[in-house]
Amino acid sequence: MFKYVIFDVDGTILDTEKAILKSLQKVLKEEGKDYQLEDLRFALGIPGIETLKKLNVTDLERVHPKWSETVLEFSHQVSVFQDLENVIKTLSESPVRTGIVTSKTKQELIDEFEPFGLSSFFEYTICASDTEKHKPHPEPLLAxxxxxxxxxxxxxxxxDSIYDMQCAKSAGVKFALALWGSKTTEGFExxxxxLKEPKAILDLIKI
Structure with a gap:
């Protein structure tokens, strides 16, 4: 059905929710701002800089790298979603061409994604460092x-996020919700x- 399959990373390939939210909560607390984890969920799916701006953090050049470093303290809580590695390998052995569009920066990809050894299975990657505008704007996906x-x-x-869906719609591309990451269909009507499980991805391309 589809000849090109493009993935988001956080919440789609990697289960990073706890690491992202706990590290953000920790950094904000060190900056004198107390937040419950639930109040920070909006951060999932958008670039870190945009998250900090929405939280009215002023010293972005200092706090953003600090957050990136703190995420690594929680790396033991990050994993590839079950069965997804096999699906990605199957796609790489098929005629389907694959890509990544993520809100991670290039350095965050190196630090947080490459250790899982999946980068070589994707032909083309666009990260937050590659475009001027970011999800939900279509520019990264169009690139x-x-x-x-x-x-x-x-x-x-x-x-897995509303931002991903909006980005796809604006780019004129069909969207598939990774339910294993979003955990809800609310707002995605x-x-x-x-997709209820990673194996369902293969049904989209009839492997």
């Missing part, structure tokens, strides 16, 4: 389409596909 020489009709973007 990945360009890099893969893909057209919208044959492409699906797999993600208009999505084309709801």
């Amino acid at each position: 990945c389409l360009d890099g893969l020489n893909a057209n919208q009709d044959e492409t699906i973007y797999i993600g 208009s999505v084309e596909f709801v």
Whole structure:
């Protein structure tokens, strides 16, 4: 059905929710700002800089790198979602071409994603450092389409957040909700596909 499959990373390939939210909570507390984890959930799916701006953090050049370093303290709580590694390897052995569009910076990808050894299975990656505008704006996804020489009709973007869905719709690309990461369909009523488990990805391309 689809010839190009593009993935988000956090909450889609990697289960990073606890690491992201706990590290953010810790850094904010050190900055004199107390938040419950639930109040920080909006941070999932957007660049760290944008999160800190929404939290009215002023010294971004100091606090953002500090947060990136603190995330690594929680790396033991990050894992690849069950069965997803096998699905990614299966895709890489098929005619389907794969890419990544993530809100992580290039350095965050190096520190937080590359240790899992999955980078080589993706042909093209767009991170927050590669575009001026970020999700939910379509620019990152359009840049990945360009890099893969893909057209919208044959492409699906797999993600777990409202920002991912909005990015896909704005780019004219079909969207598949990774339910293992989002844990809810609330707010996603208009999505084309709801994937209950990673293996369902293979049904999209009829492997």
